[in-house]
Amino acid sequence: MDKPVTIAIIDDEVLFRKSLILLVSREETFQVVFDGENGLDLLSYLESTSKHPDIVLLDIRMSVMDGIETSQIITEKYPHIKMIILSSIESDLLIEQMIYYGAAAYLVKKSHPEIVIKTIKQVHKNGIYFDANIMSIIINAKRKGADNRSKDLFCGMSTREIEILNLICQQYNTKEIADRLFLSERTVDGHRKRMLDKTHSKNVIGLILWGIKNQVLAFE
Known part of the structure; x- marks a missing residue:
């Protein structure tokens, strides 16, 4: 059980x-x-x-x-x-x-x-x-205070990290992200840890708020 x-x-x-x-x-x-x-x-x-x-x-x-x-x-x-x-x-x-x-x-x-x-x-x-x-x-709340940072530079994030961050925001878990991107779960966890370090976030919520503020998330 x-x-x-x-x-x-x-x-x-x-x-x-x-x-x-x-x-x-x-x-x-x-x-x-x-x-x-x-x-x-x-x-x-x-x-x-x-x-x-x-x-x-x-x-x-x-x-x-x-x-x-x-x-x-x-x-x-x-x-x-x-x-x-x-x-x-x-x-x-x-x-x-x-x-x-x-x-x-x-x-x-x-x-x-x-x-x-x-x-x-x-x-x-x-x-x-x-x-x-x-x-x-x-x-809506975070976009009010968002600045005009370059989306091309992704604020120091790699394109893969931004891709994973978007999937996290869509509430995919580690296994689902790994399957979708043809990566291992360990690799996804590694990217997540680096994103937390780069954004000085304590958890996934902090990552999402950072992504919205810096306009790097692709909401439909």
Whole structure:
């Protein structure tokens, strides 16, 4: 049996949190390893164990420590943990802010249960999951501040790296990119690491934001 996807759920609305635990626990490949009512609960848990969850479902509005502050700390101290933001607010500015702080996905609380499960699976598989609406918000926000750097020079990136970056943005995983470009998975991982180094990005989200800002991504 494959190793389960481990999940922590952080939300101060007890009824919503318990309902979400029940929903997620129905999936045989998911395992809820922790739940808490604020960011401080989560950070205390992470400091107490070496077995960190793969994914955290994190509410934004919470007492003691909210999701915004918590996400910044997670990105800085635990960049290997993927964050899916939960919110009842559909605000372009808030979505942009949370993605900037490292969110791998953004879910409104009225989302259908199937969308919640799909999002968790996609984040685990590809590292990120942004639907067309979220991608549109990211693109519009970053293009406002984009400069006129030469697309021909690709800002120090090789053409192969730009090709891989575009596929990452389209949410292809390492194996899918390797198959599509007739490369080994090890080669793709090597390109990804060099791109992270060149752009001073901590994760895939940072790479995508860099690509949009520098206008090297080919969105359809």
